[in-house]
């Protein structure tokens with residue numbers, strides 16, 4: 001087996017504590033040797049206030065995982081790539097499509113790997129859904145992603161500012177699945193609901209069609225209390241598919257055919273190690289492009305103010 005990849009983590013907040021540290025702790029492919037964050041700390045390793053200080057003081061680092069909000073990621077990614085470190089980008093990989101394209105070019109130029117991670121793509125039933133749809137004739141599909149922002153994103157101001165994407169922050173997870181399991185598609189219309197006191201949408205109603213004319217709708221809502229839904233439905237000649245729980249459970253005509261506990265971040269780090277060792281990058285921008293298109297084509301609808 002190859003030696004463990006010496007990795008540093010940047011932007012120590014909710015997702016680092018919830019997912020990255022537990023996943024890295026179990027993975028023999030990595031040794032977490034440093035962290036950089038203005039306020040957050042990781043116990044037991046050297047911590048630095050900036051990525052520049054971390055790279056300067058810990059030159060043996062081979063890779064970094066960038067987990068700050070997307071609006072603040074580009075400069076850190078550029079610094080790391082120029083220092084010839086492999087880079088893992090949390091989702092969404094950036095605040096714009098073109099900045100991530102630039103990072104892709106920079107990674108190739110510096111001979112290191114860039115990974116635009118999409119954790120929901122690694123949800124346990126996604127591959128089974130993809131395999132099912134590959135052999136079926138799809139007549140329509142729908143994404144229903146409705147969650148309570150106050151429960152999942154309390155006090156996260158960045159998410160409401162430009163580049164935070166509002167309800168598309170969870171919505172892009174759905175897009176990362178549908179762009180993996182459905183044929184290529186594009187947006188034909190969209191309505192985005194912006195609270196009158198916020199710069200990002202709290203709900204969105206998006207209509208796509210696939211290149212062969214299949215209608216796909218997407219309903220995103222951030223004010224859903226009670227049961228939460230992270231579901232993708234498809235009507236097909238082989239039955240009605242429901243991929244629920246954010247990609248964790250698959251049912252065909254009401255019969256559950258796949259239901260496993262999730263291990264998304266373990267799978268992401270497995271994939272990152274694979275591309276680092278193969279000298280490759282993995283940067284699929286299709287989910288981010290759809291979000292950009294929704295903002296480009298979508299009608300802006302002003303709705304009631306939102307307060308935490």
Ligand code: NAP
Pocket residue numbers: 011012013014015016037038039040067068069070072090091092119156158169
């Ligand atoms: P978070 O806790 O609000 O932010 C992560 C850390 O980024 C903060 O603790 C902060 O650390 C740093 N940061 C915040 N603003 C910054 C700024 N202006 N400049 C530089 N660093 C800044 O957010 P999160 O929930 O972990 O989400 C981070 C990313 O992970 C997002 O892209 C999100 O979509 C993705 N993600 C989140 C979840 C989730 O459940 N929350 C799930 C999957 C993916 P310091 O103050 O210490 O620098």
